[in-house]
Structure formats: C-alpha cells, structure tokens
Amino acid sequence: MNPTVSVIVTVYNRFELTKRAVESVLAQTFPVSEVILMDDGSFDGTSELLPPYIAENPTWRQRVRYSHQDNQGPGAARNNGIALATGEWLAFIDNDDLWLPQKLEWQFRALDQFEKHCGACISDAWFMNNPQMKMTLFQLAGKQHSETIGMITDPLKYMLETNSVVGIHPVWLQNLITRTELAREVGGFDPKLRFGDDDDFVFRLGCETKFCFVNMPMVLIDRTSPTQRHVGENKRWDDDDFRLQMAQSRLEKRLQLKYDFPEEIRNTIRQHLAAVHSGWANWFLENEEYGKASKSLAEAAKVCLTRNIAIKRALCRWTPAIARKLASMRAEYRKRGYVGIG
Numbered sequence: 001m002n003p004t005v006s007v008i009v010t011v012y013n014r015f016e017l018t019k020r021a022v023e024s025v026l027a028q029t030f031p032v033s034e035v036i037l038m039d040d041g042s043f044d045g046t047s048e049l050l051p052p053y054i055a056e057n058p059t060w061r062q063r064v065r066y067s068h069q070d071n072q073g074p075g076a077a078r079n080n081g082i083a084l085a086t087g088e089w090l091a092f093i094d095n096d097d098l099w100l101p102q103k104l105e106w107q108f109r110a111l112d113q114f115e116k117h118c119g120a121c122i123s124d125a126w127f128m129n130n131p132q133m134k135m136t137l138f139q140l141a142g143k144q145h146s147e148t149i150g151m152i153t154d155p156l157k158y159m160l161e162t163n164s165v166v167g168i169h170p171v172w173l174q175n176l177i178t179r180t181e182l183a184r185e186v187g188g189f190d191p192k193l194r195f196g197d198d199d200d201f202v203f204r205l206g207c208e209t210k211f212c213f214v215n216m217p218m219v220l221i222d223r224t225s226p227t228q229r230h231v232g233e234n235k236r237w238d239d240d241d242f243r244l245q246m247a248q249s250r251l252e253k254r255l256q257l258k259y260d261f262p263e264e265i266r267n268t269i270r271q272h273l274a275a276v277h278s279g280w281a282n283w284f285l286e287n288e289e290y291g292k293a294s295k296s297l298a299e300a301a302k303v304c305l306t307r308n309i310a311i312k313r314a315l316c317r318w319t320p321a322i323a324r325k326l327a328s329m330r331a332e333y334r335k336r337g338y339v340g341i342g
Contacts, residue, residue, distance in 0.1 A: 004089070005087045005089045005091060007036065009095055011040065011046060013042045018037070018095040019053070020098060039068040039069065040072065041069065050066050078188065082180070088180055097174050110213065111212060117209075122177075122211060124136045124218065129224040133223050151210060153210055154210075193249060196246045207259050251273040278300045280296040281300065285316070
C-alpha cells in the first residue's frame with residue numbers, strides 16, 4: 001500500500017500542546033500527506049500564534065494547513081476538516097494527545113492484510129497524566145486480543161458489548177484511521193451532538209465496514225483532570241444533565257437509523273437508552289424532583305424493563321428518600337469512575 005493520509009487535528013486553545021500533537025504526527029514513520037488544524041474558536045491567543053508559526057517553520061509549512069471557525073463544537077470542526085481533506089485515508093487527533101511514531105505504519109500493515117474487508121483500523125492506546133488509569137484502552141474496555149493484528153468482524157457488537165464496568169468501548173478517534181470516502185458516505189459528524197459526536201460517528205462507520213486492529217498501544221490519550229482539561233464551552237461536558245441529554249439524543253438517533261440491525265444489537269441499544277433514562281431519574285432524585293424521576297423511570301421501563309429499573313421505580317414511589325440516597329451514592333461512584341451513567 002502507498003496511500004495518502006490526511007490528519008485532522010481539532011484545536012481549542014492550548015498552543016503549546018497543539019505543537020506537541022502535530023510534531024507527533026509529522027514524526028510518523030509512515031509519512032502523512034497533510035495535517036489540517038481545525039481551530040474551533042480558540043480564545044487564549046492560539047488563533048493568533050498558529051498561522052505565523054506554520055509560516056516560519058519549514059517542516060510545518062510543507063504539510064500543515066490551518067483553518068479557523070467560530071466555536072461550533074468539535075463535530076462541526078471535524079466536518080470542515082473532512083471537507084478540506086485530500087488524502088485517501090483520514091485520521092484524527094485532539095490537540096492534547098500524542099501518537100507514537102509507528103502508529104500509522106502498524107495500522108497500514110493491518111490494512112494491507114485485511115483491506116478487502118476493512119475500511120477502518122484501530123490501535124490500542126495508553127492514558128497519560130492520570131495515575132489512576134494505569135491500563136490500556138483495550139484493557140479498560142474489557143477487550144482481549146491474542147494476535148498482534150487482526151480483524152473485528154462484527155464492529156457494532158464489538159462496540160456495544162463490553163465487559164468494562166465503565167461502559168467504554170475501544171474505538172476512539174485518536175486510535176482510528178478510516179477511508180476518507182467512507183467517512184463522507186456515512187455523513188461525517190453530527191454537529192448537534194456537542195458531546196459524543198465521535199461515538200456516533202464510529203458507530204455509523206461500523207454499520208458500513210468491518211474494522212481491523214493493532215494490538216499494541218500506539219496513542220497517548222490525555223486524561224488530565226476535567227477541571228484542568230475542559231475550558232470555555234467544554235466545561236459543559238462535566239455537567240451530568242448535559243451528558244445525559246447528548247447520550248439520549250445519540251441513542252434515540254441510533255434506533256432510527258435505516259439499517260436492518262440484528263435484534264441482539266437493537267436490544268443492546270435499547271438497554272443503553274433505558275440506562276440513560278435511569279440516569280435522568282438519578283439526576284432528578286438528587287435534585288429532589290421526585291415526580292420527574294418517576295416519569296424518567298417509566299420511560300426507562302417502556303424502553304427496556306429490567307429488574308433494577310423495576311426496583312428503582314418501587315423505591316422512588318414508596319421510599320423516595322432512600323431512592324435519593326442511593327442515587328447520590330451512585331453519583332459519587334460515577335465520579336470515581338466505578339460505574340456508568342445509568
């Protein structure tokens with residue numbers, strides 16, 4: 001294979017970190033064709049610093065392009081990057097993450113072997129700047145692969161079903177490469193999803209193609225505490241009600257996609273949506289809005305009635321104070337990363 005690769009870097013402040021991220025892309029043993037910096041309305045001086053830095057740096061000047069937009073969210077920025085991309089393949093990196101030098105080389109080794117079936121490839125990843133996350137992304141997601149490279153024949157099942165208690169799958173943008181044509185065919189990113197647009201995008205990719213994988217960490221994903229990492233509009237990402245709203249929109253949209261999903265897949269999506277409604281009930285309970293909590297649990301039961309939801313409905317109706325205490329305990333566990341959103 002001798003393909004061309006466009007790399008889209010979403011930029012939102014953090015000039016120095018952006019430089020590190022781009023340098024890690026330019027240092028790939030498999031050279032990239034272009035790096036597209038999509039600035040989503042930086043307000044800390046990054047917008048003024050990047051254009052002259054590109055012009056004055058010969059290594060950057062040859063392959064790095066810069067584009068600025070008013071703040072519209074990462075999905076809109078990535079869509080604009082996809083529209084500008086000229087490479088046959090697309091890869092993504094946020095400006096606080098890093099690639100190891102052989103990431104693309106190993107991914108194209110896998111694609112060389114499985115290209116007839118696979119229009120996308122992922123690698124494993126390490127987390128950095130968080131001593132509590134001493135595992136790889138595959139390990140966090142509960143995925144075990146014995147081969148160095150291999151194929152994921154059912155990517156939807158792979159993403160939806162995980163043994164991880166935190167409910168995370170290992171297909172992230174930072175560790176993904178996909179055909180540019182395929183990214184455009186699935187419609188790119190949903191700009192209405194200001195959180196979880198990446199999960200929505202990779203799910204739709206999985207509806208169209210099989211994935212292959214590299215069973216080695218090739219990406220360093222920043223997991224600095226959210227209070228330091230999330231600034232400006234991104235501070236909303238830490239609000240439970242915002243995350244629930246985005247998750248509900250994403251899952252309801254998923255059920256409306258015009259794909260003939262196996263019933264197993266559709267049932268799993270319903271279970272996830274029911275968990276979101278249950279999460280809304282927790283949020284309302286913490287705020288002592290017991291009527292709204294009951295309505296959310298009724299919605300959860302309508303989508304997918306489980307034993308836990310039935311018990312929670314009974315507690316909410318007959319002993320709301322106990323239900324509220326349990327919701328507060330779950331919220332504390334979630335902040336520590338022990339449980340998912342529901």
